[in-house]
Amino acid sequence: MSAEKSRFVPELTKGIFRENPTFVQVLGMCPALAVTNSVMNGIVMGIATTFVLVMSSLMISTLRKVIPSQVRISTYVVVIATFVTVADFTLQALLPAAHHEMAAFIALIVVNCVILGRAEAFASKNPILLSIADAFGMGVGFTLALVLIGSVREVLGNGTFLGHQVFGPHFEPWVVMILPPGGFFVLGVLLLGLAKLAEVRSRASQRRSQTTGGEPR
Amino acid sequence: MSAAPGSPRSEVLRLVATLTIAGLFSGLSIVIAYRATLPRIQANQRAALERAVFEVLPDTVRLERLTWNGTALAAGAAGQGKLDESIFAGYTAENSLVGYAVPGSGAGFQDTIKLIYGLDPSGARVLGMKVLESRETPGLGDKIYRDTKFIGEFRELVVEPLIELIKGHGEAANQVDAITGATISSRAVVKILNQTNAIWRPRIAALAAQPRLPGSGTDPANPAAVPPDLERGGPIPGGLAGEKP
Numbered sequence: 001m002s003a004e005k006s007r008f009v010p011e012l013t014k015g016i017f018r019e020n021p022t023f024v025q026v027l028g029m030c031p032a033l034a035v036t037n038s039v040m041n042g043i044v045m046g047i048a049t050t051f052v053l054v055m056s057s058l059m060i061s062t063l064r065k066v067i068p069s070q071v072r073i074s075t076y077v078v079v080i081a082t083f084v085t086v087a088d089f090t091l092q093a094l095l096p097a098a099h100h101e102m103a104a105f106i107a108l109i110v111v112n113c114v115i116l117g118r119a120e121a122f123a124s125k126n127p128i129l130l131s132i133a134d135a136f137g138m139g140v141g142f143t144l145a146l147v148l149i150g151s152v153r154e155v156l157g158n159g160t161f162l163g164h165q166v167f168g169p170h171f172e173p174w175v176v177m178i179l180p181p182g183g184f185f186v187l188g189v190l191l192l193g194l195a196k197l198a199e200v201r202s203r204a205s206q207r208r209s210q211t212t213g214g215e216p217r
Numbered sequence: 218m219s220a221a222p223g224s225p226r227s228e229v230l231r232l233v234a235t236l237t238i239a240g241l242f243s244g245l246s247i248v249i250a251y252r253a254t255l256p257r258i259q260a261n262q263r264a265a266l267e268r269a270v271f272e273v274l275p276d277t278v279r280l281e282r283l284t285w286n287g288t289a290l291a292a293g294a295a296g297q298g299k300l301d302e303s304i305f306a307g308y309t310a311e312n313s314l315v316g317y318a319v320p321g322s323g324a325g326f327q328d329t330i331k332l333i334y335g336l337d338p339s340g341a342r343v344l345g346m347k348v349l350e351s352r353e354t355p356g357l358g359d360k361i362y363r364d365t366k367f368i369g370e371f372r373e374l375v376v377e378p379l380i381e382l383i384k385g386h387g388e389a390a391n392q393v394d395a396i397t398g399a400t401i402s403s404r405a406v407v408k409i410l411n412q413t414n415a416i417w418r419p420r421i422a423a424l425a426a427q428p429r430l431p432g433s434g435t436d437p438a439n440p441a442a443v444p445p446d447l448e449r450g451g452p453i454p455g456g457l458a459g460e461k462p
Contacts, residue, residue, distance in 0.1 A: 067235060068228075068231055068232050070232055071232045071235055071236055075236065078239045078240060079239065082247060085247050086247070086250040089250045089251060089253075089254040090250070092258050092261070093254040096258075096261040096262075175356035175357060
């Protein structure tokens with residue numbers, strides 16, 4: 001139990017930066033590109049995905065010893081699809097406008113490989129509490145990534161942030177940014193930037209360990 | 218199940234049982250979620266359509282649905298037909314007719330544009346226009362429902378002679394200024410209005426020629442504010458908040 005406790009925080013935080021599903025694992029690219037033309041869409045999609053991620057991880061981790069390995073993937077998909085449908089109905093009832101804007105993409109959470117990936121790689125092998133921590137961390141990381149992409153695209157492509165004007169009246173929106181190509185541009189630039197950042201950091205820590213003679217990191 | 222380990226028969230049974238149980242629970246949860254959210258979703262759809270109708274018919278407090286039955290317009294409750302064949306008559310608090318809200322659709326730049334617009338009782342002027350569904354280019358074509366100036370062009374717009382799209386400043390009462398950078402989308406909206414008018418104006422004229430207007434005090438028990446077929450997945454114009462099939 002104490003081992004489990006000591007793992008809880010790292011499992012929770014790893015999804016946010018170290019193993020970010022979008023920028024490090026490069027999973028779930030379809031929603032990351034398709035619905036991020038505004039910040040609000042990114043937030044709603046992120047929350048819906050986090051809900052499905054946490055609930056299906058909870059379910060799969062609870063049943064991990066009952067589900068026969070031959071049919072595990074089919075069972076996971078049934079579980080995930082159920083929660084996606086529940087999320088779909090809930091969104092339709094509570095936020096009809098947001099649902100209207102990305103109707104097809106809510107249903108497509110079923111095939112978001114972040115969710116099946118966590119079910120197979122983590123929840124099916126780990127205790128319930130750790131699985132929830134892992135799923136929640138991944139969900140938050142995914143949401144942050146979508147919001148980041150959505151912010152860049154909305155600000156440049158529409159001159160707004162969450163619907164509020166950020167530039168003066170003479171700003172000419174860079175429309176391509178909210179069109180599909182803009183998603184690829186922004187994602188590419190962000191991936192490049194984050195990879196560069198990671199490289200610089202690891203080189204700096206290597207140099208530090210060489211000069212001090214200490215262990216690397 | 219205490220299946221003898223290794224026995225292929227019991228192993229298969231176990232797999233089938235697992236998937237069956239998973240399917241059952243999944244179905245059950247979905248039904249529960251569906252039933253729990255259905256009233257809210259229907260209310261949302263009704264509200265969205267009503268909001269649109271009230272927007273294009275100013276001062277309306279009461280709606281009546283009229284359905285085209287092939288020969289004449291009749292109060293909608295009986296005709297459970299498609300919403301494409303229905304219009305909404307709007308009345309003020311004093312029960313005087315404001316006009317008719319007419320749904321129309323047609324090809325836009327990318328996909329079908331669905332809209333609803335208000336016609337005055339004589340069918341001579343457009344009172345307002347609202348786009349219900351479109352996939353026009355964000356930032357350009359979507360100005361047909363974001364640009365308040367363009368939408369404002371459809372208030373008090375004369376429909377005879379045909380509505381014209383003008384680049385620059387249209388002064389005549391039947392002219393609409395095109396949106397810069399979205400000429401095709403603007404033209405599509407005007408075309409939809411002209412096409413829909415060609416279908417509905419004669420029908421409305423025929424209705425006005427009748428001795429009494431249906432619903433004007435004839436059926437006080439049924440305000441018919443709620444279209445009867447506005448159920449989940451029903452043929453809502455523009456599929457407002459509607460489900461994907």
